Amino acid sequence: MTKDTTEDEQELEILEIVEDEELAGTDDGLGVWGVEFAAGLLVGALVGSAVALLFAPQAGPRTRRAIGRRVRELRDEAEEGWGEARDEARRRIRRGKRRAKGRLNKAARRTREAVESLT
Numbered sequence: 001m002t003k004d005t006t007e008d009e010q011e012l013e014i015l016e017i018v019e020d021e022e023l024a025g026t027d028d029g030l031g032v033w034g035v036e037f038a039a040g041l042l043v044g045a046l047v048g049s050a051v052a053l054l055f056a057p058q059a060g061p062r063t064r065r066a067i068g069r070r071v072r073e074l075r076d077e078a079e080e081g082w083g084e085a086r087d088e089a090r091r092r093i094r095r096g097k098r099r100a101k102g103r104l105n106k107a108a109r110r111t112r113e114a115v116e117s118l119t
Helices: 002-024 031-054 060-118
Strands: none
Touching: 031 060
């Protein structure tokens, strides 16, 4: 066996373990929906906070300062949330690529074996 074949088999084993965990329900199962939910939650929080501040019974300059402060806080939270969502998306893309590669390698191996058995 070549080194590549051994590495491919190890990667395939890892992928099969991951798939088994998903079938057993140990995967988070959120997928893209989790990212969309987090984004919706964040937007809702932004809108709700802005509306609450606008209707607060405070003097004009004081309200403007409070709004500015809250907007900065929410902007920072949004940047952090989007960064986390981006990182999660990248992890899931890498994982999908590994799975696809593992499945392609498995299919190629089975095809080679089938061809060899015919000869």
